[in-house]
Amino acid sequence: MAHQTPQHHQQNNHHDAQITESSAKVVSKIPKILPHERVFPIQIGCELFKLSGASISSDAPSYFSQYFENQIRQAQENGEDIGTAIRTLYIDRDPVTFRDISLHLQGYHVQPRDATHFVRLFADAQFYSLPKLMSQLYEESVFTSVGHREFQIPRELFSDPGNTPNFFSLGFAIFFSTPEDLFPGLDREGLLRPPSIMPPSVPQRSAETFAELLHLLRGYPINIRSETHRAELLRDARYFNFKGLEQRLIPHHISYNQSRNRDEIVLRLRDILKSGITIGPEPTNLDPLAGWVTYARPYVDDKPYELVLEIGEEATKLHFGPGGTSVRAEFIGNARMRIGKMFEVIATKLNLPPTTQPLGLLMAKGGASSQPATPGNTPLAEDLIRVIMDPEASIVLDGKIWVPPLQDEEDVVLGQGQGQDSPMSMGFSAMGLQPQSRKRRRLDDSYSASGGSNISPQGEEWVVRNGLWRLRIQGVKNGKASVECVLVPVKLDAMSSEQVRNAQRGFLGGG
Numbered sequence: 001m002a003h004q005t006p007q008h009h010q011q012n013n014h015h016d017a018q019i020t021e022s023s024a025k026v027v028s029k030i031p032k033i034l035p036h037e038r039v040f041p042i043q044i045g046c047e048l049f050k051l052s053g054a055s056i057s058s059d060a061p062s063y064f065s066q067y068f069e070n071q072i073r074q075a076q077e078n079g080e081d082i083g084t085a086i087r088t089l090y091i092d093r094d095p096v097t098f099r100d101i102s103l104h105l106q107g108y109h110v111q112p113r114d115a116t117h118f119v120r121l122f123a124d125a126q127f128y129s130l131p132k133l134m135s136q137l138y139e140e141s142v143f144t145s146v147g148h149r150e151f152q153i154p155r156e157l158f159s160d161p162g163n164t165p166n167f168f169s170l171g172f173a174i175f176f177s178t179p180e181d182l183f184p185g186l187d188r189e190g191l192l193r194p195p196s197i198m199p200p201s202v203p204q205r206s207a208e209t210f211a212e213l214l215h216l217l218r219g220y221p222i223n224i225r226s227e228t229h230r231a232e233l234l235r236d237a238r239y240f241n242f243k244g245l246e247q248r249l250i251p252h253h254i255s256y257n258q259s260r261n262r263d264e265i266v267l268r269l270r271d272i273l274k275s276g277i278t279i280g281p282e283p284t285n286l287d288p289l290a291g292w293v294t295y296a297r298p299y300v301d302d303k304p305y306e307l308v309l310e311i312g313e314e315a316t317k318l319h320f321g322p323g324g325t326s327v328r329a330e331f332i333g334n335a336r337m338r339i340g341k342m343f344e345v346i347a348t349k350l351n352l353p354p355t356t357q358p359l360g361l362l363m364a365k366g367g368a369s370s371q372p373a374t375p376g377n378t379p380l381a382e383d384l385i386r387v388i389m390d391p392e393a394s395i396v397l398d399g400k401i402w403v404p405p406l407q408d409e410e411d412v413v414l415g416q417g418q419g420q421d422s423p424m425s426m427g428f429s430a431m432g433l434q435p436q437s438r439k440r441r442r443l444d445d446s447y448s449a450s451g452g453s454n455i456s457p458q459g460e461e462w463v464v465r466n467g468l469w470r471l472r473i474q475g476v477k478n479g480k481a482s483v484e485c486v487l488v489p490v491k492l493d494a495m496s497s498e499q500v501r502n503a504q505r506g507f508l509g510g511g
Helices: 006-029 053-057 063-078 095-105 115-127 131-138 167-171 207-217 227-239 243-249 333-349 359-364 423-431 445-449 498-503
Strands: 039-044 047-052 089-091 142-146 149-153 252-257 262-268 277-281 291-295 305-311 316-320 327-331 385-387 394-397 400-402 461-475 483-495
Touching: 039 053, 039 063, 039 095, 047 053, 047 095, 053 063, 053 095, 063 089, 095 115, 095 131, 115 131, 115 142, 149 207, 207 227, 207 243, 227 243, 277 333, 291 305, 327 333
Parallel strands: 039 089, 262 305, 385 483, 394 483
Antiparallel strands: 039 047, 142 149, 252 262, 277 291, 291 461, 305 461, 316 327, 316 461, 327 385, 394 400, 461 483
């Protein structure tokens, strides 16, 4: 053994003194609810635990501290010796779980191992009223089972405003959200066993799909293999109420349109949320009220894009007036209701009244809220919505390219050539579109050879199999309001007759 000099011995004594002083400071931070040096017996099930007053006081007030405080107070009032007056506290609970709780009281960090362990720790921490342990477990990861597979989910994954509140923070709020009271109204005095709770479990959902959602929540991309795969992800994102994640998953396409010098977003009608709708003003000399409907996906996009709306499922019918100069769009089924609600939101964004019906009639019918959601019940349009045939639109009719017939450049002016109500004349003037040449898109021999047509479809009705539309806001005279919302086709796949539709049908077996 090495010989220590007096100097080394003095240094060791000084070091020991520092450790003792540090330990004293740690102990001094523990409130003296119970005498720190005294040992208190607690019987949990078949196992006896002996904890110091310092350990019990380290997480108090609690069930234990109150129990032994009452015994000490009664002993003092009766003049009894505290050592002989203290009785063993007996609780019929799991001693294995309490071993971890006793470690916590002795100053160790207790980490939940799985969902069952977490639930037992949390239930007993609340039953014993241990505020520090409850607070610690409240900050721990969320343990759950999805599709019979266990997951440990860091709480920060749910901190994004777009994804909270969610299924877990709402559905399991009884022991995940607030460390207040797991068993409301429960009288612990004389209670041997608290109610039983089960680990959170969602057996009816897919574990693989949930794992992919967690991967997305962590910021990693995933490869969407098919539309069926996307539908599965969306279904469960909605089930778990991950709203921000849902917006990232919905089918969309964002691009920059160099011809129009703006960013565009393509979305389906059913995926439009009212909170994402905005108006992008674009006044012109002829129309100071002109603009476009824009959209930003809630929780995801940091700026609005010009909206290109996709409406499919043969839910659109186009009606052509005499001479083919006026075109109106009719919507059926859910598309009619969704378009109506969308127009209501647009009217609100434009500070227009929700309806133009007299107040007395509204009250007689139950108020504005009782009116069905249709475009005609908004100040922006009739039930048949005005359509402007943009010459840049790509239109396929009956499987062949169709180009709207146009007049000479000098005729494409508001109030000339095709009349004040002409969608084509209003389209060019209100939208600021100018023909690129004196005779725009006059069909040449090569186009005629391709089988296309520019015959005016007067009096016809088209069923639009699928369509992409822009929504134009423009001023109007003698209308319901000072502005209206019109549809401008971007791309249409249309049919002019049932025979064409039948010809395009397929057999179930193929062919």
